[in-house]
Each structure stands twice: as structure tokens, then as C-alpha cells.
Amino acid sequence: MSTKQDSLLSNSKAVRSLESLQHRGEFIERHIGPDQAGIQSMLDELGLESLDRLIEKTVPAAIALNRALDLPAAMNEETALAKLKAMAGSNQSSRSFIGLGYYDTYTPNVILRNVLENPGWYTAYTPYQPEISQGRLESLLNYQQMVLDLTAMELANASLLDEATAAAEGMALAKRVSKNRNANKFFVDAGCFPQTIDVIKTRAENFGFELVIGGFDQVDKSELFGAIFQYPSMLGDVTDLSEAVEQLHSHKAIAIVAADLMSLTLLKPPGEMGADVVLGSTQRFGVPMGYGGPHAAYFATRDDYKRAVPGRIIGVSKDARDKQAYRMALQTREQHIRREKANSNICTAQVLLANIAAFYAMYHGPTGLRRIASRIHRLTQILAIGLQSKGIKLDNETYFDTLTLAVSEDEAMQIVERAGAANINLRLDRIASHQTIGVSLDECTSEAEIAALWQVIIGKESASLSVAYIDKQIETGAVGSVVPTKLERKTAYMTHPVFNRFHSETDMMRYLKRLENKDISLTHSMIALGSCTMKLNAAAEMIPVTWPDFSKPHPFTPVDQMQGYQKMIQELEHMLEEITGFDAVSMQPNSGAQGEYAGLLAIRKYLDGSGETQRNICLIPTSAHGTNPASAQMIGMKVVLVACDDDGNIDIADLRSKAEEHSEALAALMITYPSTHGVYEEAVKDICQVIHDLGGQVYMDGANLNAQVGVAKPAEIGADVSHVNLHKTFCIPHGGGGPG
Incomplete structure (x- = not known):
């Protein structure tokens, strides 16, 4: 046996179990840049023997968690993606004609591949x-x-x-x-x-x-x-x-x-x-x-x-x-x-x-957009004419893509039942004194779906209707326009050359690449600007975004059709509760700014419900992110600034003075932890206690939660409410300025 074979056999004998071969920590190893040698080199430079010792010297003992988080076992990328795929498959693939500002659409593949799935675009910073x-x-x-x-x-x-x-x-x-x-x-x-x-x-x-x-x-x-x-x-x-x-x-x-x-x-x-x-x-x-x-x-x-x-x-x-x-x-x-x-x-x-x-x-240009819109409108008119020919009354005489049908209670229930059997979602609503069914068409609507909608709404009588026949009537002018002439667009739009030049895939691909090459993203280097950038948006985290079972559902799809989404959201809620120590998590806010607004509003409602409507003062350190004072004033709170010392830490004497001065009106303190300049302030629990002793609440800006996960919990530090930025702690890409 060769020396190399001996070595391989020797190494295999050193492995003690199948479990150790599962490599559950692979994602972390690939996610975190430094290898063991690099980590040891940095520890040696600091004169420390381990990462645990580094954390002990960095994180105040008063807030240190000192116990493992009660979370499910780690998974490698393949296992995690398989689990997500199973969740996605639990979502029912229904066709939604609900509308209300949300419509199915085709993402051109040249844009899908070269922008949405391209780290050169999705990892760039603001x-x-x-x-x-x-x-x-x-x-x-x-x-x-x-x-x-x-x-x-x-x-x-x-x-x-x-x-x-x-x-x-x-x-x-x-x-x-x-x-x-x-x-x-x-x-x-x-x-x-x-x-x-x-x-x-x-x-x-x-x-x-x-x-x-x-x-x-x-x-x-x-x-x-x-x-x-x-x-x-x-x-x-x-x-x-x-x-x-x-x-x-x-x-x-x-x-x-x-x-x-x-x-x-x-x-x-x-x-x-x-x-x-x-x-x-x-x-x-x-x-x-x-x-x-x-x-x-x-x-x-x-x-x-x-x-x-x-x-x-x-x-x-x-x-x-x-x-x-x-x-x-x-x-x-x-x-x-x-x-x-x-x-x-x-x-x-x-x-x-x-x-x-x-x-x-x-990519479509003004002509292409007009064609798409005209097709949507034509199909809507065909649908409407067919329905009206069978006695269905419309609540709206004019329309672009949406019809509201006036039906009886019994008719509505029959339509909903047939729609469910056909895997179709419609909008059921009550306008004034009568029941209505709403139907909104979109870019992806087909002629076959028009026939399916007729069958769902009318029943057996729809068999005599023909999309081609009604289309011919409209084309020849036998049926007039439903949009008044004075409301038809007469003016040109998108006349600039940039909207009329890139209509072939090759031209668009080259233009996208030219723009991409002018920017710095994580494909070029790290971006050392602010706490807002995660240093990796792993490909495994991005892949599920474009899976149809996740990307296609309408937000008002009945919950019982979205079991995969519901399971994923509930599991994530439980994990976030364990990570943060809070009793409940809302997945609703659409950004850090809206998270702040929602969190401060929760504090406002809590105080109002406790009969303390006079509390309207929000203390904010001068070092805080600008969204903090902006959010507080939007809630109707009055901002009082708290001084910071030469190192950027909250001046506790000034905090105590301001809190006591406004004790009867004190509503909240907004803090970021670790602080905006990246330091674990030693006195953070004392800071929270000052506010609580005077009847106020503590809002923790979760921008830097990634420096707390597994080390401390916001709720145990003393925070009453917090928001978590997904593009900072949980790796949603910054996208050049959003989503966040």
C-alpha cells in the first residue's frame, strides 16, 4: 500500500463517528471568512487564548448569556434547501385574480439572471x-x-x-x-x-x-x-x-x-x-x-x-x-x-x-408596455362582455383590468365554491348593501383562463362563449370602448433614448453589465461603510427567493392555501423569540424605519392602555441613527437628546438628569446595542433600569443584533421592544439601498 493510501486510511480511522462526517458546520465555515489559522493569529495579537476569552473581555458580564440558545440543530446548505423546498411545496399553487395592487407578472429572464440573481447588483450598498x-x-x-x-x-x-x-x-x-x-x-x-x-x-x-x-x-x-x-x-x-x-x-x-x-x-x-x-x-x-x-x-x-x-x-x-x-x-x-x-x-x-x-x-420600451397593457385591457373587456351576455351585472361601467360583479349571496357562494374547485382565487367583498365578486387580470392572464373564469362565474352556460368571437367584435368596432375618449392617453411617454435602445436580450445584457462594472459590490471587496452591510449574502440564502412556490403567491391568498409559508413564518417567529428573549414577534414591518415606527407605536398603545396618555417624551442619545428621532416625532413623541461622552457612550449622569426632569412624561428611551460606534456599553442594564424605575419603556434599535446573537438577549438586557434589520443580521441583500 502506498504512503498516500496509508495516510488516507489513517485519517479515516481518526474519524470517530458518522455524525462528525455530516459537516453540519460547513455553512458557518464558508460564511465566516477567517480560518482557524487566521483566528489564532488574531487571538495571538490580542494576547488571548480563545474566542470565548475574547467574548468574556468584550461583553459585559452583567448581560452575558452564558448558555446555549435552544434552537434546532444546524443544517448544511443542502439539507436546509431541501427543507425549504418541502415547505414551498406545501403552498397550494392557485391562480389569484384578487388584484388590490398586486398582480402576476413576467420577470424577463435577462433581468432575472443578470440583476435579481446577480451579486454584483444585490450585494451593493446604499x-x-x-x-x-x-x-x-x-x-x-x-x-x-x-x-x-x-x-x-x-x-x-x-x-x-x-x-x-x-x-x-x-x-x-x-x-x-x-x-x-x-x-x-x-x-x-x-x-x-x-x-x-x-x-x-x-x-x-x-x-x-x-x-x-x-x-x-x-x-x-x-x-x-x-x-x-x-x-x-x-x-x-x-x-x-x-x-x-x-x-x-x-x-x-x-x-x-x-x-x-x-x-x-x-x-x-x-x-x-x-x-x-x-x-x-x-x-x-x-x-x-x-x-x-x-x-x-x-x-x-x-x-x-x-x-x-x-x-x-x-x-x-x-x-x-x-x-x-x-x-x-x-x-x-x-x-x-x-x-x-x-x-x-x-x-x-x-x-x-x-x-x-x-x-x-x-426592455419593453413604451411600445412594449402599451402592448402589454392593451392585451390586459382587451382580455378584461372580453371577460366583461361574456359575463354581461349571460346576465351578470357589473358595478363599474368603465375599467382597465378590474371588474366588480354585483351578485346575490347565493350566487357569490356558488361562485366561490366553483372557484375553489378550479384552484382560482377571486375577491369577495360587500359594497354598500350588496355582495360583490372582484376579478383583476394581469400580464400573465391567458385566453384559457378567461374561459375558466366564465365557467367559474356563470357555470354551465359559459360553454357557448368564445374568446375569439368576442375579440373579433371588439376588433371590428361592433363593441365600443369602455374608456371615455377624454380619459384615453394622448401624450407620448418614455421618449428618452434609454427606453428605446435595449430591446434585444444581448443589448440589455451588455447594458446591465456596463452599469454593474461601474459599481463596487461584495463581488469586488468588502464595503467598510456602516453597520448596515452583512459581509456575505450566501447564494443558498438567495436561491429560494425565485422559486415559484415562494415568489408567485398573492398576499391575500387564503391562509389555508399557504401552509408552507405559514410553517416557515411560525418557525422563524419561534427562533427569533429564542434569540431575542421576547415573548412575541411581528413579521409585518417592511423596513427598519417601519419597524421603529411599529415598535414605538406598541409602546404608545401600551402606555395609553395603562392610562398614562401624558407620557410623550422620548430620550435619544446624540449618537443614535437618524431614523430614531425621525420615528419618534412621527409617533407624536417629543425628542429629548441625551449627551454622550468623549468615547461615544451614553452619559449616564445626563440620562438620569433628563429622565428625572421628565419623569411624569417619560415614555421611552431609544438605544442601539451594541452602540452605533460598535461598543458594548458596560452600563446598559443600569441605563435600562433608570428608565423602568421612572415608568418608561426601552426601545432597542436592533441594527446591531448580529453582535448579540448567542452572546446576549435584548429582552434580558432590559429592552421592552426591538426591531431586527433583516439585511444586517439575517443576510437579506442590501440591494444598493433596499430591501432591508
Whole structure:
């Protein structure tokens, strides 16, 4: 036997069990850069014998966990992916025609492969340093131009979190800029999406605004500082909003329109009706529904209001050599500079998804987008004509892609039963005094699905209907248009060469690569800027994102059809509870900024429920991230700053002084732990106790939770509420500025 064979045999004899060959720690070894030699070298430099000793000297003994987390055994990548695949397979593959701002869409493969699945795009950081971000900045400028053209507005930002929170931001802008200074009422048209109304309700309550929800003809316009309308409406109506806008302007109020971006390729844009703000979702521009997100919201307004706009704006500038360059513009509006005086608490938005939407628009161009929208509308009209021919009444006479059917209770139940048997989800709702069924079509709707919808809604009588026959009637003019001529789009859009150049896959691929090559991402080097960047977004973590069983479901799919998603969410909740020590976890907030808002709102409601409504003071260290004071003021709290010492730690004497000064009104302290400058402050438990002794609550910003996992638990340190940033601790990619 050779020496090499002897060595191999000897090594195999050294392995004591099959368990040790499972290599359950493989993921960690590949995830964490330093090998044992590198770790030992660093320990030697520090004069320490082990990592445990390093933790002992770094983490205060008062908060050290000193016990293992009660979590399931580690898995290697293959096992974890197999488990996720089984969960995904437990989701029922139904076809949803629910709408409400979420629609099935095709992600062009050239964009899927070269952007969404490309670490050169998804691992990049927020473009605070424009010198290493020119590719993303150019794409975001294209995104803004796409939004401007389709909405016919003057200025757009580089995305917000989702349509509902964008609507709430629109309301806040309206209050800031409205000349009707004494007005405190905001009107919400009943035709807005329900989730939008819910978010506006929450935000309005904490701003102290009075909401009026209903029909515009029933409200006193002189009492309004602003109003929002859905275009087309939740029911599908396409309505001329020009008169409503004029009435608002006559009372110095702001007109906001939440518009379907795809519909604006065919319909008169809100900007041409005089709207002051136009907002909505870009989800149907190639971004999968993903059971609710993430998706990029758009936000457009007048140039006069640019300093009141939330979120990031990309502008054109010049570099040191006097060449054209891109950068983030008007940053003095934002939380990282203005803090509690900022327009919004939003920091990270949805840049990766905004870029996908922009590339989708560029790949199809204005002609392609109009063709897609026209096909959606044609299929909707064919569906409607077939239904009406069999006696089904529509609640909406005009429409783009959505029909609302007026049916009896018995008919509704029969339709729902047939839909369930056909694996189809429809929208069941009650409007005023009668039952309705809602149907929304999308880019992926087929002729066969129209026939299936007829069968589900009508039953056996649908057999005599023909898609081809009705289509011919429309084509020959035997059936007229359902959109009034005055509401048809007459103006050109997306005329810039960038939207008319990259329609072949090769051209698009090369353009994407040119932009990618202008940026630094984790494919080039680590990004030593802020705590916001995980140093690896493992491929295994990204792979399930595009699996159809995870990416296709509509967020309002009945829960019993989403057993895989429910199991995954519940298991994750339990693991997060164990990691953090908290009793419950909400998976709802869509970013760190919204997590802060939700957490502070939980504190606000807890105090109100305890009869301590006078508590409205929020103590915040001067070293805190800008979102902290911005979030506190959005809840209606008054920010009181706490000094820090020369090392950046909280000045406990100043904290105690401020807390005692405001003891009767003290609501909360917001802290980041480890602190923003990366240090475990020794006195953190004492800091929390000062607040608790005076009846306040402690909010812990979880931006740096990755430095606590397995070492300490926020709840045991003294935190009452915390949020966890997924792109920091749990490896969601930063995407050049979102999702987060």
C-alpha cells in the first residue's frame, strides 16, 4: 500500500463517528471568512487564548448569556434547501385574480439572471459614495424618469417601501405644503385599496389628523388640507378626477392620486388632471408578488414641493473633471441629516426592486408596455362582455383590468365554491348593501383562463362563449370602448433614448453589465461603510427567493392555501423569540424605519392602555441613527437628546438628569446595542433600569443584533421592544439601498 493510501486510511480511522462526517458546520465555515489559522493569529495579537476569552473581555458580564440558545440543530446548505423546498411545496399553487395592487407578472429572464440573481447588483450598498455607485445611480435616474413620464409629473424620488406607506407619506407631504393652514382633515376616497386606508388611518391618528373616508361629494372641501383617490379605483372604475382636483385647489388643498402605473400607458395620467402628488406600486413591472413583497413604491410630485419629498432623489451633477455624474440630491431633507426634523423616517427603500422595474420598462420600451397593457385591457373587456351576455351585472361601467360583479349571496357562494374547485382565487367583498365578486387580470392572464373564469362565474352556460368571437367584435368596432375618449392617453411617454435602445436580450445584457462594472459590490471587496452591510449574502440564502412556490403567491391568498409559508413564518417567529428573549414577534414591518415606527407605536398603545396618555417624551442619545428621532416625532413623541461622552457612550449622569426632569412624561428611551460606534456599553442594564424605575419603556434599535446573537438577549438586557434589520443580521441583500 502506498504512503498516500496509508495516510488516507489513517485519517479515516481518526474519524470517530458518522455524525462528525455530516459537516453540519460547513455553512458557518464558508460564511465566516477567517480560518482557524487566521483566528489564532488574531487571538495571538490580542494576547488571548480563545474566542470565548475574547467574548468574556468584550461583553459585559452583567448581560452575558452564558448558555446555549435552544434552537434546532444546524443544517448544511443542502439539507436546509431541501427543507425549504418541502415547505414551498406545501403552498397550494392557485391562480389569484384578487388584484388590490398586486398582480402576476413576467420577470424577463435577462433581468432575472443578470440583476435579481446577480451579486454584483444585490450585494451593493446604499450609494452614499457616488464614486463607487454610478451604475446604480444611473439606473435609479432611469427609474425616476420612467415614473415622471408615465405620471406626467415634474419630480420623482428613487422609490419608497410600498404603496400604502407611500400614501401615508403623501398625506404628510400634503400637510407640510398645503396653504390651507388651519385645516386638519384629510379625505380618503372609499375606492382606495383597503390596506392603503388602514395604513393612512394609523399614520393620521399619530399625526393628530382627522380622517374623512367616503364619497368626495359628501365632504366639506374647505376643511381639507388634502385628499387621496385611487385611479383606477378598487372597484375598477376609471374616473376623470380633474373636477375634484380643481375643487381641492380652490380651497388650497393638495390632490393625491394613487395610480396603477401599467394603466397609465393607456389612460390619461393624473399629472394632466392637475394632481399634486401621484404615487403607487411598480410591482407589476416585472417584480414577483412574493406573498406581499418586497416591492418598490413610486412617488412623484411638483418641482415646487421637492424639499418636502420623502426618500432619496437622484440628481445629475459633475465630477472633479467636469464630467457628468450622478449623486443623491437634496439630502438635507433626510433623516440622516435632519433627524427629528426630517420629512420622513425612511432610510433604506427598495432600490433593487426599483431597478428591476426600470429595466423592465427599458426592455419593453413604451411600445412594449402599451402592448402589454392593451392585451390586459382587451382580455378584461372580453371577460366583461361574456359575463354581461349571460346576465351578470357589473358595478363599474368603465375599467382597465378590474371588474366588480354585483351578485346575490347565493350566487357569490356558488361562485366561490366553483372557484375553489378550479384552484382560482377571486375577491369577495360587500359594497354598500350588496355582495360583490372582484376579478383583476394581469400580464400573465391567458385566453384559457378567461374561459375558466366564465365557467367559474356563470357555470354551465359559459360553454357557448368564445374568446375569439368576442375579440373579433371588439376588433371590428361592433363593441365600443369602455374608456371615455377624454380619459384615453394622448401624450407620448418614455421618449428618452434609454427606453428605446435595449430591446434585444444581448443589448440589455451588455447594458446591465456596463452599469454593474461601474459599481463596487461584495463581488469586488468588502464595503467598510456602516453597520448596515452583512459581509456575505450566501447564494443558498438567495436561491429560494425565485422559486415559484415562494415568489408567485398573492398576499391575500387564503391562509389555508399557504401552509408552507405559514410553517416557515411560525418557525422563524419561534427562533427569533429564542434569540431575542421576547415573548412575541411581528413579521409585518417592511423596513427598519417601519419597524421603529411599529415598535414605538406598541409602546404608545401600551402606555395609553395603562392610562398614562401624558407620557410623550422620548430620550435619544446624540449618537443614535437618524431614523430614531425621525420615528419618534412621527409617533407624536417629543425628542429629548441625551449627551454622550468623549468615547461615544451614553452619559449616564445626563440620562438620569433628563429622565428625572421628565419623569411624569417619560415614555421611552431609544438605544442601539451594541452602540452605533460598535461598543458594548458596560452600563446598559443600569441605563435600562433608570428608565423602568421612572415608568418608561426601552426601545432597542436592533441594527446591531448580529453582535448579540448567542452572546446576549435584548429582552434580558432590559429592552421592552426591538426591531431586527433583516439585511444586517439575517443576510437579506442590501440591494444598493433596499430591501432591508
